[in-house]
Amino acid sequence: MLQKHIIHRLIQSAIEEDVGSGDITTSAILTGEETGHARVVAKEDMVVAGIGVFKEVFIFSDEHIEFTGNFEDGKRIKDGDVLAEISGNLKSILTAERVALNFLQRMCGIATLTRRYVDEIRGADARILDTRKTTPGLRMLEKYAVRIGGGFNHRFGLYDGVLIKDNHIDAAGGISAAVNRVSGDVPHTLKIEVEVKNLREVEEALSAGVDVIMLDNMSVEKMRKAVSLINGRVLVEASGNVTLSSVKEIAGTGVDFISVGALTHSAPASDISLRVSG
Amino acid sequence: MLQKHIIHRLIQSAIEEDVGSGDITTSAILTGEETGHARVVAKEDMVVAGIGVFKEVFIFSDEHIEFTGNFEDGKRIKDGDVLAEISGNLKSILTAERVALNFLQRMCGIATLTRRYVDEIRGADARILDTRKTTPGLRMLEKYAVRIGGGFNHRFGLYDGVLIKDNHIDAAGGISAAVNRVSGDVPHTLKIEVEVKNLREVEEALSAGVDVIMLDNMSVEKMRKAVSLINGRVLVEASGNVTLSSVKEIAGTGVDFISVGALTHSAPASDISLRVSG
């Protein structure tokens, strides 16, 4: 579900950013005729994500590069595992190396962190969701990495999902009014989700006929009450300051979704290196 | 030193990514006439970075938005501090909010982490440097945030600095040969830096007439010997797996620069929120 032309554009602009008027060191030293072979090595345990984008950076730089991926996206690999092997023109490989790794280390980092959240709530029915707290320009890749890590995607942007927040409610003069305005305006293909802060608002949302209720920054105790009150009539999402240490208890409240901003805004990069042999 | 047109392009593409065919919730609920006032609040201690970019996102969305920044880039602020205040059309504020915060939380995160490294080596002569391990497309912003945090920039890309690595050395058949090829090719405005792995290569680099030597992944012990051997004749950079717990000892070896990939690839986002009052 990664759009080819979006990937292509991201790669091109990343290469222009890094290479600019030229890789002066490599151009000076290599004749351009040398070939080489490189191994891409994991330097810690991780979940692979983005191997396709990684490959595309090399192919974009030089269509004659040969690329062999050893693990598919989603695989858990160990420190020392060889993710992929690359053969071809050495200048092309060296010039593309950093950009390719910059994409890969970020995507693996997100998938690996997501996997930890998902594993943490194993057994519960809840799904781990991402948010819109993504890196500007890379949302498509980051949301893809979340899926690869076992998470699910919340809406992609402001255009493909309705989420009525407190400011909307205030402006409309209440949850019902806000829901009415939305249902008379947005395509019928979209559900209506509303963010609530307390049990009174939960009830208001239920009677307004929403499809999804987001419990915003509630204590676990209050979430449990909300879930009980909702009683399966609509979907329920928990949101706000979810951490690896709190996620399991939150899942235990019976919510359907737990959204975690940290998946995309604070995942440390995975440690991966590319080793060339002449 | 942030290029206006690059910032502009990043903002535009981030807004297109998030808003797409429209902010359907806000468009449905607001008439477009409402105005509002928002405070941007730090939810943890941090170093401010990117307040100018943050402001530009709102101005880009609506030139009539009024923006008051309370802290300049580089200031250390506390949990609860109000970074900025925003007034104007409520629809414009709500639609731009997430994109603006996505830039700001990332830049503050990098500046804050950089500051920790810089503070850690206070008293030493070494400078903390960034690397090319940046987020694709955001290098300019990330390197700016490093400077704001008290760090210094390594080269911006492959085009504005020479760094001869092991693969280059192998291809040329030795350090001297590589340095010769480079000095006969690149503009005379650039220094020549070479990456070495051991003391023998340090000597080879010195006799080849390089300007900077990068000690790659050496133990602290070996770095100390290298610095002693180099004895101030050229600049020295330490590189590879530098962490907050090791950086002080590395600085103690007498190197001139310590480059840290984590500054840009693994800085957690700063926690910042925008609170609107009608």
Next chain:
Amino acid sequence: MLQKHIIHRLIQSAIEEDVGSGDITTSAILTGEETGHARVVAKEDMVVAGIGVFKEVFIFSDEHIEFTGNFEDGKRIKDGDVLAEISGNLKSILTAERVALNFLQRMCGIATLTRRYVDEIRGADARILDTRKTTPGLRMLEKYAVRIGGGFNHRFGLYDGVLIKDNHIDAAGGISAAVNRVSGDVPHTLKIEVEVKNLREVEEALSAGVDVIMLDNMSVEKMRKAVSLINGRVLVEASGNVTLSSVKEIAGTGVDFISVGALTHSAPASDISLRVSG
């Protein structure tokens, strides 16, 4: 809900298309100092749509043009009514004229045709919907014009709404299987709509738990049966070869939505002219 930057880009490319290397006639004859005043006149009855875009073309060409709109989008006007008046540099007005009118005549045409469909089913509960059968590149404007004419929008593209068609059903091996795959993959903010051809498929869709059923190319008789079978449990959309002469009877079947491709792919342009006085 028209995105400023999308409009701006459309206008720029339309002007480049028409003006190219220059408006040679006007440049040769006018000194560039002349000013003029123009009236935009309806030459037939119509519903106004796109007056904002129309204005933007002139402002884009020359920010000093003064523009006064006499009717807002959505107003029904008569042959001879003056939609707007434009004053300023004559060269700017003449050079922008055709591009501005090309946008306006198309948008008014769509709103006017939509209005006829909407009026035709007055009294019924059904909504008139557009489709994805729009002019390449102009979907945002065309869907806006449909709303202005009293219609509603179906999904904007393949990204913001789920519509399971016969080919999807075949590939999945049945409606239930298709619905299952979708609900395990797309964001929870989206409803699931499925296209059905007969009553058996209606039942299958109902038991698969879809949110919306599209009756594809059914006879009015069969639609009536389907609506009765569905009995308000999910939303119902009628689709396929709807015309001005058949739409009323279709609305009478009790469907919730009637989608009409012709609104955007076959609406004749409204007849509008711009008359300059020196």
Next chain:
Amino acid sequence: MLQKHIIHRLIQSAIEEDVGSGDITTSAILTGEETGHARVVAKEDMVVAGIGVFKEVFIFSDEHIEFTGNFEDGKRIKDGDVLAEISGNLKSILTAERVALNFLQRMCGIATLTRRYVDEIRGADARILDTRKTTPGLRMLEKYAVRIGGGFNHRFGLYDGVLIKDNHIDAAGGISAAVNRVSGDVPHTLKIEVEVKNLREVEEALSAGVDVIMLDNMSVEKMRKAVSLINGRVLVEASGNVTLSSVKEIAGTGVDFISVGALTHSAPASDISLRVSG
């Protein structure tokens, strides 16, 4: 004469418009491995135009798609005829289908309507011309479709043809003055056409030495007199409110060209569908 890069850009932006962040339905249901075969079927009589662009949409989406066109542009086909057949990856076919049809149905619609005008004046020497009243961004395709339908192109834009209109004449202070200014300014490769409203202006234009006279919104009676007055000395174009019912009589006046805005701004789309078999 369709410029490859312009077509490519139009297709890319149409696909981005429709597919956006992804074809969520197809991505969820298909594995990406399925193949299929589709037939493109005419659902009414029409003149084929744009089969090359139609094909390019599929190739652009997936270079491995196999495409067989059964009729060339310009052929008249019947309801039920199979225009083309497409084989390959099913996901690629389904995702590109709507965009491809949106181009084709519009181009065939224009060619078909043009053909009707051309057939209407069979036997006369006049040529049917298009105008600049085209859809913003699609002028190249629409003017191509006019040629395919047997019409001829007027100038492509303001840059490749001189047309002196009433506002130009007023600004210059008369036809002679306007013609003088133009001939001292524009490249000698261009003819000079002037728009006239009555017989006095025809004479003025003749003595000013123009190459082409456009009779603007004249009655058929007056056109006949104008043609007689001009007597073959320069080319003559009839313009303004030409319809299928009036075009024959206009051709009978002896004008050389008849320009028809409706060819491009009001042609209904041709009805074409794509039927997939697994």
Next chain:
Amino acid sequence: MLQKHIIHRLIQSAIEEDVGSGDITTSAILTGEETGHARVVAKEDMVVAGIGVFKEVFIFSDEHIEFTGNFEDGKRIKDGDVLAEISGNLKSILTAERVALNFLQRMCGIATLTRRYVDEIRGADARILDTRKTTPGLRMLEKYAVRIGGGFNHRFGLYDGVLIKDNHIDAAGGISAAVNRVSGDVPHTLKIEVEVKNLREVEEALSAGVDVIMLDNMSVEKMRKAVSLINGRVLVEASGNVTLSSVKEIAGTGVDFISVGALTHSAPASDISLRVSG
């Protein structure tokens, strides 16, 4: 007749080319608060051309720059004359300086060389024309500079003028055949010019009904015969290896146009400098 958006795009890409990731020298030394005043000084005699583009580079970089032009495009100025004065932010001035001068020195160079050709044939009726031998990307500016220098423009590109060359004639099987194909295909707003090599071809062109004959690389003697043969029936252009020393004699043959490639491909830059006072 310089298209605003084309100029804007050229300036932006020239600034990106020169400034890239930043003007590191100026950014390091200036605080960004300094203001300055600069005079733009001619260091040799020249014809001014491009002062508007020159100004735009500064305004584009910093909208608060104040710019006073002392001479309009087309003026002949002397060594030492001050073309313009610039006041404002010093950093903005220094960063934009080189790009602005690179445009101006080229445009003045072309206007100055054109002026020399035009002066050389003073008294003759012929016009000096440019060609399509322009710098890739700068044709609009270069053709503008030719006009400013007193020359006239030939067609702007392959799209706005017909020029039948020998290869076309060969492919068509003769001049008449080529002319027939063209007149049945291109808009009637365009004249037809044909390139001929000898008197036989002149006669063939005349009987084929062309509008303009281009005498390609003929001796002055042969040109004189051709002009005599043509005898005013069509326009005549002389082309091929025209130099400052041959142009007067060529004009004496009675041709209407003399096209000179060197105007745009070999004009030396004018010597202009910008002098800042703090």
Next chain:
Amino acid sequence: MLQKHIIHRLIQSAIEEDVGSGDITTSAILTGEETGHARVVAKEDMVVAGIGVFKEVFIFSDEHIEFTGNFEDGKRIKDGDVLAEISGNLKSILTAERVALNFLQRMCGIATLTRRYVDEIRGADARILDTRKTTPGLRMLEKYAVRIGGGFNHRFGLYDGVLIKDNHIDAAGGISAAVNRVSGDVPHTLKIEVEVKNLREVEEALSAGVDVIMLDNMSVEKMRKAVSLINGRVLVEASGNVTLSSVKEIAGTGVDFISVGALTHSAPASDISLRVSG
């Protein structure tokens, strides 16, 4: 070291500039099926540069064109030599011809002029350098041509080299202050060059610890003194009004580099033609 994507973009925009809405002459006359063979012939002595770009223009227009280059970049060729041969679709060849030649004639012109400067100082140790006085948008190609002609590149832009000029010195309050600011700000990978006007400034620069001194517009006599004073401690560049007649004497002063603006801003185009045989 020519960046593929930059070349590609330049070619695309040059073709759009020249071909626009179509090569109307060629499209009218050729069926599109004709093939042809063309020889690219030097019409004067020159140094070949840009044969790769020249080839790319044809390949970009039509990937099936066959291209055989007879001389590599850097070769000196004679009037009459055949640089390359091109076979394939005649329409593609004719449409791309002018754009391809416009690139080639400019690049050969620059290489040829550079070669003359380099030959002029044969035997001296100095290198001929280019400047930033290049054609907007073409800097990469022009600096490449300088290298091909035997010259060397100065910095590519404001981003990859430090050059402290008089205005910087004034703003900082002296050379030392300026150097200090720079060395505390720019990446350590860059040298520091300073422009000086007299011997006092030379001494100031030496004690400030710069890496390169540029002698700006000094007399040969004064340069000799400066070189003697510097005595090999730092690199020395001569700059300002260098001509073919003065360059040898300047080289004799012992400077390391001589920068020559004329290489790129005033090189006359080389005379090259393309001859087609059917």
